[in-house]
Amino acid sequence: MRIAGMATGMDINQIVSDLMRAERIPVDKMKQEKQIIEWKMEDYREINRKLNTFHTNIFDTVMRASNMTAKRVTSSNSNLVTATALANASNASFRLSNITQLARAASYSSTASIANGEKVSSTQAMGSQQAFETNWKSGVVHQTTIRAENSDTVTLDTEAEIIHHDDMVVKVNGKVYNVVVDNGTDPAPTPNENTVVFKDQSLIFHKSLSQGANVSVTYMTEADDPTNPKQLYTTGGISTFDENGNEIKDRFIFTSDQSLSQVFTEMGRSSVGVNGFYDEHTGKVNVSRTQTGVFNTSGGAEITFTGFFKDVLHLDSNGQDGGAQNAKFTLNGLETERRTNTFTISGVTMTLKGVTTGNEVVTLDASTDTDKVVDTIKKFVDEYNELLDFVNGKMTEERFRDYKPLTDDERDALSEKEIEKWEERARSGLLRNDATLRTQFDRMRMDLYNPVSGALDSAFTQLSAIGITTTSNYMDRGKLEIDEDKLRQAIEQDADGVFQLFAANGSTPEQQGIARRVRSTVDGAITSLANTAGGYKGKIANHQFTLGRNLSSIETRISDFERRLQQVEERYWRQFNAMDAAVNRANQQAETLFAQLYPQG
Structure with missing residues (x-):
C-alpha cells in the first residue's frame, strides 16, 4: 500500500489512477480487438458445426x-403372408397359394x-437329488485349451495319470473328435478325419493342425493332492445336422455339483x-x-442323444413332438418349400404366418416407396435451406x-441486461459480406444448379427436372422449393434415375451426382473455415489457423504493453514521491528559518 501526498496534501493515488487510465487507452483498444477476433472465431466455428452436420446428413439421406430406392410390399392377406423389400428389389408381383404347412423346428421330450x-x-446340484441317481464316475475333471503349432501332435501338460480315456472330449475349433487309445497293441490305431489317437499323454491327429487352432480337451485324472479332490461326473452326447445334411456332434461332461439349469446353458452354447x-x-x-x-436328408431323427441325455433325461427319437418340417407352398405356380417361414426371393423377404384354405391366393406387390423417397429429399432440401438461412443471416447482419x-x-x-444488449x-x-463464406456458398449453389452429365442413363440431369427449383424471392438468396407432385411423378417414373441424380459417382465433378458434389464442396468449406478459425480438421492450436495466429499476436502485444504500463506507473510514483519529498524538505527549511527569525521567549 502506497501512502503519498503527506507533504503536498494532494491525492496522488487518484492522480496516478487518472493518468494511467489515459495511458491504458491503447491496451483497451487491443483488448477490444482481441474480443472481436474471439467472437468471429465462435461465429465461424458455429457455422462449421452446422456444415459438418449437413455433411454427415447428406450421406445418411440422399x-x-x-432411402432413395426404398421399396414397399403390399399383401392381399397380411394374416397369412407379410413381406418387406430391399432397395435393390425390382417392382414385381408374387402369388402364393397352397401354403399347406409352416416350417417347424424339431422338438423332443x-x-x-x-x-x-x-x-x-x-x-x-444334481448330485444332491435322488432323481439324478446315475452311474456317476469319479475323477478330477480338467479342462484346457491349447494353441496348435503346425503339428499333428498335441501334448497335454500333466504328469497325473489320465483315466477313463473313453470319456475324454477333444474339440478342434469346435469340431468334436472321437478318442481311441493306443495301448501298445499291434497294429496301432490310425487316426482319421473324425478320430484322434491318445498315446503317452499326447493326442495324435490324422494331419497337421493349422497354426493357432484351438484344441479344447476335457480329461480326467486321479486326485494328486488334497486341494484338487475327485469329482462325480457323467457324460452325454447330442448330434444334429447342418444345412448341407452333415452331422454335427458335441459331447458334454457334467459334474454332480452342476444343476439342470447349467446343463441347459451348456447345451445352448454348443455348436x-x-x-x-x-x-x-x-x-x-x-x-x-x-x-x-x-x-x-436321410429322413431319420433330427436330434440324437446318448449317455446322460438318453439314460437320465429319457430323451430319444421316440419322444419327438410332431417333428421338424419345412414350409410348403406354391409360388407363382411353382411348388416349393423352405426350411424357414421367412425367406428372400429377388430382394423381397416374405414371412409365412398361416396356411391357406381352398384355392386362396395371397398376392404380394413390390413397388417404390414413394413417400419415403419424398421424405428423404425433403429432409435434404430443408436442411440445406436452414443452413442457407443461418449463413445468409450472418452475412447480411447489420x-x-x-x-x-x-x-x-x-x-x-x-x-x-445492459451488457447483454450492448454485446x-x-x-x-462481424461476418457481414464475408468473402470466405460467400465463396464457399456460391460454389454450393453452382453444385446444385449445374446439370449432371456423362453416362447418367436417365432423363433427370438437373434438379428442376424433378420439381426442385430456387424460390422466386431474391431475398431468399438461393433457397430451394419443391413441387411435390412433380417430384412424386419423377420418383414413380424412375426412382433409380432420381437417386443417380443425387448420388452418381462420376470421375469428374460434372459427372458426379448433385449431393456428392455438394458434399465435396461442404468438406472444402469446413477445411477453409478451419484454416481461418480452427476447431476442425485437426486445427486446434492457435498457430495452425489465421485467427489463432492473430489472437496470439495481439495477446503478445497486450502483454508487452502491460509491462510498459507498469513501468510508466512506477515512473509516475517515483516522480510524485520525489515532488512530495522536495515539498517536505522545503517545509522543514521554512520552519527552521522561521524559528531563527522569530525566536520564542
Whole structure:
C-alpha cells in the first residue's frame, strides 16, 4: 500500500489512477480487438458445426440407396403372408397359394418323467437329488485349451495319470473328435478325419493342425493332492445336422455339483444348435432345435442323444413332438418349400404366418416407396435451406460500428441486461459480406444448379427436372422449393434415375451426382473455415489457423504493453514521491528559518 501526498496534501493515488487510465487507452483498444477476433472465431466455428452436420446428413439421406430406392410390399392377406423389400428389389408381383404347412423346428421330450416320484429342482446340484441317481464316475475333471503349432501332435501338460480315456472330449475349433487309445497293441490305431489317437499323454491327429487352432480337451485324472479332490461326473452326447445334411456332434461332461439349469446353458452354447427346459408339471425335459426345418436328408431323427441325455433325461427319437418340417407352398405356380417361414426371393423377404384354405391366393406387390423417397429429399432440401438461412443471416447482419466491446470499467458501470444488449449489437455483422463464406456458398449453389452429365442413363440431369427449383424471392438468396407432385411423378417414373441424380459417382465433378458434389464442396468449406478459425480438421492450436495466429499476436502485444504500463506507473510514483519529498524538505527549511527569525521567549 502506497501512502503519498503527506507533504503536498494532494491525492496522488487518484492522480496516478487518472493518468494511467489515459495511458491504458491503447491496451483497451487491443483488448477490444482481441474480443472481436474471439467472437468471429465462435461465429465461424458455429457455422462449421452446422456444415459438418449437413455433411454427415447428406450421406445418411440422399446418398443412401436404401432411402432413395426404398421399396414397399403390399399383401392381399397380411394374416397369412407379410413381406418387406430391399432397395435393390425390382417392382414385381408374387402369388402364393397352397401354403399347406409352416416350417417347424424339431422338438423332443422325455419319454418318461425324470422325477421318478421325487421332487426335481432345476437350480439345485444334481448330485444332491435322488432323481439324478446315475452311474456317476469319479475323477478330477480338467479342462484346457491349447494353441496348435503346425503339428499333428498335441501334448497335454500333466504328469497325473489320465483315466477313463473313453470319456475324454477333444474339440478342434469346435469340431468334436472321437478318442481311441493306443495301448501298445499291434497294429496301432490310425487316426482319421473324425478320430484322434491318445498315446503317452499326447493326442495324435490324422494331419497337421493349422497354426493357432484351438484344441479344447476335457480329461480326467486321479486326485494328486488334497486341494484338487475327485469329482462325480457323467457324460452325454447330442448330434444334429447342418444345412448341407452333415452331422454335427458335441459331447458334454457334467459334474454332480452342476444343476439342470447349467446343463441347459451348456447345451445352448454348443455348436449343435439346441436349447432345452424342464417342465415341473410333467417332470419331463424338452429339447428343441434353434432352427426350423428338416436337416436330416436321410429322413431319420433330427436330434440324437446318448449317455446322460438318453439314460437320465429319457430323451430319444421316440419322444419327438410332431417333428421338424419345412414350409410348403406354391409360388407363382411353382411348388416349393423352405426350411424357414421367412425367406428372400429377388430382394423381397416374405414371412409365412398361416396356411391357406381352398384355392386362396395371397398376392404380394413390390413397388417404390414413394413417400419415403419424398421424405428423404425433403429432409435434404430443408436442411440445406436452414443452413442457407443461418449463413445468409450472418452475412447480411447489420454492423453497428459505434458499439465496441466493453472495457472492464465500462462493464462495471452497466447491469447484466445492459451488457447483454450492448454485446448483442457489438457482435452483430462481424461476418457481414464475408468473402470466405460467400465463396464457399456460391460454389454450393453452382453444385446444385449445374446439370449432371456423362453416362447418367436417365432423363433427370438437373434438379428442376424433378420439381426442385430456387424460390422466386431474391431475398431468399438461393433457397430451394419443391413441387411435390412433380417430384412424386419423377420418383414413380424412375426412382433409380432420381437417386443417380443425387448420388452418381462420376470421375469428374460434372459427372458426379448433385449431393456428392455438394458434399465435396461442404468438406472444402469446413477445411477453409478451419484454416481461418480452427476447431476442425485437426486445427486446434492457435498457430495452425489465421485467427489463432492473430489472437496470439495481439495477446503478445497486450502483454508487452502491460509491462510498459507498469513501468510508466512506477515512473509516475517515483516522480510524485520525489515532488512530495522536495515539498517536505522545503517545509522543514521554512520552519527552521522561521524559528531563527522569530525566536520564542
